[in-house]
Amino acid sequence: MHELILGGQRSGKSRCAEWRAAAWLAQHGHSAVLIATALAGDDEMGARIARHESDRAQRVPGLATVEVPVDLPQALRLQAAPGRLIVVDCLTLWLTNLMLPLHAEALGDAAVAGACEALSDALAAASGPVLLVSNEIGLGLTPMTREARRFVDELGRLHQAVAAACGWLTLMVAGIEVPVKRGGL
Numbered sequence: 001m002h003e004l005i006l007g008g009q010r011s012g013k014s015r016c017a018e019w020r021a022a023a024w025l026a027q028h029g030h031s032a033v034l035i036a037t038a039l040a041g042d043d044e045m046g047a048r049i050a051r052h053e054s055d056r057a058q059r060v061p062g063l064a065t066v067e068v069p070v071d072l073p074q075a076l077r078l079q080a081a082p083g084r085l086i087v088v089d090c091l092t093l094w095l096t097n098l099m100l101p102l103h104a105e106a107l108g109d110a111a112v113a114g115a116c117e118a119l120s121d122a123l124a125a126a127s128g129p130v131l132l133v134s135n136e137i138g139l140g141l142t143p144m145t146r147e148a149r150r151f152v153d154e155l156g157r158l159h160q161a162v163a164a165a166c167g168w169l170t171l172m173v174a175g176i177e178v179p180v181k182r183g184g185l
Contacts, residue, residue, distance in 0.1 A: 001129055004162050006136040007172030014052070016172055017087045017131045018060050024129070025062045030083040033064045035075050037094040041102045063087070069097045073118035080126035091134035091162065095155055100147070112154055120161045132162055136171070 003020070007013040021032045034056070040046035056063060068075035072094050079086050088094075098107045098115055107115065123130060138156045143149050163169050169181035 001168060002123060002126070002132070002166040003130075003168035003170060004132050004134065004159070004166045005170045005172060006134055006159065008136060008139075011172040012175035013133050013135075013172040014089055015059075015175075016170065016177060017089060017133050018056060018063070020131055021063050021085055021087050022060045024085045025060070028083070030085070031064070031081075032060070032062060032085040032087065033066060033079050034087040034089060035072065035079065036065055036067045036089060037069050037072060037091075037097065038067075039069045039093070039097060039102060069094070073115065073122040076119070076122040076126060076130070080122075080128055080130070082127045084128045086126065086128065086130045087133070088130065089133040091132055091158060092137070092155060095151070095158060099151055099154065116154070116158050116161060119158075120165055123162065123165045132166070134159060134162075 005013045005016050021034070024030070025032055036049075038045070038049050038052075040049050053065065056065070066075065066079070072088065076086065076088070095112075095116075098112055100106060123132075134155070136159070138152050143152055163181070166181070167183055168179075171178040171180050
């Protein structure tokens with residue numbers, strides 16, 4: 001069963017995915033891997049990534065990590081296996097890496113749509129469970145810049161496509177899980 005876990009910044013969405021991974025490892029004794037999409041573009045982000053890695057290693061010691069900031073569909077295809085849980089943290093940063101990259105040209109609309117479609121296809125083909133973490137950013141004010149509005153729109157489209165492919169959808173609010181969708185596609 002695939003699950004999309006959405007929430008605002010510091011809502012507890014990554015921790016929720018970690019709880020699910022820890023339970024998976026304890027109950028099933030299989031493997032679990034986290035696909036991390038963050039890039040350290042500055043010292044603060046580097047420290048944030050290091051803190052997440054350290055905390056995660058303590059909370060879920062059996063959770064392996066691979067860093068894949070751009071080619072998430074390919075990583076999902078390579079890591080998917082029966083009996084292996086995949087955690088993707090997070091879709092927001094992955095889309096940021098495509099649309100607002102630190103050291104490359106931004107992808108155009110067609111390329112972004114193609115990457116999102118490739119991710120949906122890889123998710124549909126995944127033979128084991130996948131947990132996808134992402135920020136719900138479309139609940140606030142309309143951004144002032146064209147680039148920011150484009151990003152919010154594309155992330156909303158991505159969330160809709162991923163939610164349609166997932167049997168479960170959870171919204172995290174202040175550390176509390178709010179089930180939105182349980183079972184069925």
